[in-house]
Amino acid sequence: MLRVIIVEDEKPVLDLMERLVGRHPMLEVAGAFTSPLAALERYPQLKPDAVFLDVEMPKMGGIELADKLRAINEELQVVFTTAYPGYAVDAFRVSAVDYLLKPVTPDALERVVVRLSKNHSLRSAQRRLPGLGEGTAVHCLGTFETRGANGNLINWPTRKTEELFAYLIAYPNRLAGKWQLADLLWTEMEEERALHNVHNTVYRLKKALKEAGLTVDLTHGNEGYLMRIPPSFTDLESFRDFMKRTPAIDERNVAEGDKLFRSCRGALFGGKDYVWSTGLVAEVSSKQAALARMLVSYYRGIADDAAAKETMLTYLSDSPLDEEINAELLRLYAESGEAGSFRSHYEQYAKRLAAELGVEPAESIRGLAARLSI
Template identity: 50%
Template sequence: MVIVEDEKPILELMKVLIGRNPHYSIIGAFTNPQEALTAILELKPDLTFLDVEMPKMNGLELAQRINDMMEQTRIIFTTAYKEYALDAFKVYAFDYILKPVTPAAIERITSRLLKLEQVTEPNVIKTRQSVIRCFGSLEVRNPEGSLVRWPTKKTEELFAYFLCHPGQDINKWYLADMLWPDMLEDRASHNLHNTIYRLKKLLKEQEIGMDILKTNDGYMIDTLGSMYDLLEF
């Protein structure tokens, strides 16, 4: 694994914390994201810990470059700001740690990685529960273990946004502008209505165990007690 952190004291602390865990082997540690990218392409690590706030090339940009060239490398972001969670999801981050990095946070990541290696398709089917994973790209499986296919890309994007803002009343015009920024208001509103309908229909038919509720000015997701990795984070 490789660590990229522009603040030297934090980098040294992470090397100590991660190095204590027998499941990891640190093969590179960098303060310069440009140098890190060159090394990562050569080292081909299974895992990278990336700081989000870095000069010249931030962690999100670095992650996108890594994704473009090496899909097998899992990315974990470290940052002091929780609002980066949605951006981390967009670049297929495996997970996200808020600073200060602690042994408990490293242990949580380790547990996720180990569970991922142990999960098999029969295990998913036996649980008879839907499975939703946000980090590492959105993956939704119904209680039968089958991967949910989205009727449109906008339906998937809307569901992902709701998952990142559970229980929040989101204004319909904000959603319409986010999904169709260059479209006239009436047309965007019509598209949003249809996309909400498709999403509610899919959640019901696939027995996902969630619902989209209409509010006075918009919509919100009701997770109905369902858990997924972003909520656990």
């Protein structure tokens, strides 16, 4: 749930915006103001996550107000509302998330909420990273970064040190053979020299982790190395642990599942081209899709169509060609009578399929579009 305030100098428009925003399941209206000066005064007490600002207002325009609010909190998400698209350039000068053309429609608001939620989830995930005592130390999904106890990113001494760490946390709590590591990381090198590099790189890895204040149980024996980590040490292990013990989403685990869905997004290791990780990247991507489908199934089951749509749109922002999720979203638009949203999404999906794969949407989706005369 995102706390928002709305600033609009015309009272009838403000009332409409307050009702529209207040009905959205992901938003909570913390305050609504016709005066930008009053909004600025109350802002420190209300502490919103996002603001909807009218661009043209007397005494202080929306862009000026946005500058002042972001000076207080640089992470504040700003959305402008305007009757004039030409203001978009000025809007993005103050790092606005988006702008809405008046009259604001539920579909347009839905598009913006997806972006607000995505940004909020990413920032929340980043705030959980600083150290073992406060949360996840290693972020593997959508990026690859490790933070020490002081919250600073670890500066690895070599790329191979980072890659060795990536392999050990990708396959934790099990022995990694020293010859196996030599072959994986130094494929073209003579065996004895490669093995020497393994020993040196493990030493560098231990030293870097110790200097960063991260206590990691990394042991070695005659056959190889073993890194023991709890599930909370990396977002990857937290995600794996949840998926392993969760056959379906229900009221008992939906909050945890939704939290992981939003924080554990994107390609494993941020798309780094580790040759050994290809199969693992596909496996994790498949599990991310499975979690999205479980959440959608749960929300559909309790008739929370708004949450189902938001979940699918969030997932498709990372995996836009997923046929099953696209088909389910289009079916939901059709069932809800949202012809405009159906048409817009179908056209974008069809164009992307044609451009990237040279194919059309599945016959069932084209049939649905034909029935709606798209």
